Amino acid sequence: MESRCFLLQLLALPTIVIFLFLFLVSACHTTDAGALLSFRSHITKDPSGALSSWCAVSNGTTSNGFCRWAGVRCSHGGHVVSLNIRGLGLAGTISPLIGNLTSLRVLDLSDNKLEGEIPASLGKCQELQSLNLSVNFLSGVIPPAIGQLTNLADLCIRHNNISGYVPSAFANLTALTVINVADNYLHGEIPSWLGNLTSLKSFNVAGNLMRGNIPDAVSKLTNLKLLIYQQMDLEVMFLHHCLIYPPFRCCILGQTSFQVPCL
Secondary structure, X not given: OHHHHHHHHHHHHHHHHHHHHHHHHHHHHHHHXXXXXXXXXXXXXXXXXXXXXXXXXXHOOOOOHHHHOOOEEEOXXXXXXXXXXXXXXXXXXXXXXXXXXXXXXXEEOOOOEEEOEOOHHHHHOOOOOEEEOOOOOOEEEOOHHHXXXXXXXXXXXXXXXXXXXXXXXXXXXXXXXXXXXXXXXXXXXOOHHHHHOOOOOEEEOOOOEEOOOOOHHHHHOOOOOEEEOOOHHHHHHHHHHHHHOOOOOEEEOOOOOOOOOOO
């Protein structure tokens, strides 16, 4: 009798494994859908009705129905890999549950009217390669947790109300090719750890409250093509770097009255 029971238990194992797999997949889908619905709930104005398709009733949250929602793109496995809802005039704040989109590679919320702070939970989106929060009304500081996104290549937060310093944790972001934090209220100096970001091609901190000299470590950035640092008394320093460091093809000196978009 005992051997028979043992045999029945063995035969049941594949069914249990399949059930657990389906349960985990469903849980992941629910997590992604829940994060999107939480984001939607933090939006107070949607003038064009762009997010009207984001509805749990009509699309479901336990399957991958949310992958058909406006601005959402999913992988073949049904995980959200891209959220692009730029230029829709959305007002509100960014839900901290956005950090639950752990497969996210592209996040573009630029050119809206979003307020509040940048959620530190974005540090959980380890697959993130492009983050664009430009042209909003975001405030507070840049979360140091962003320094955990070691796959991040493009970081654009220009034209907000961000204050504080550029986090030293950014020294870990060696995959970065673009940093654009222009037109905010950042202060401090260009950090020497910038020399660690050897993949960097464009660095724009114009229109902030930053002061000081350009560190010699910048000479390590052999891929750097564009460096914008708005400060009139640094013109001689800029010319010096342009002449002795061939990577610089474009140096913007002093006051600038135009905007440089993310490359």
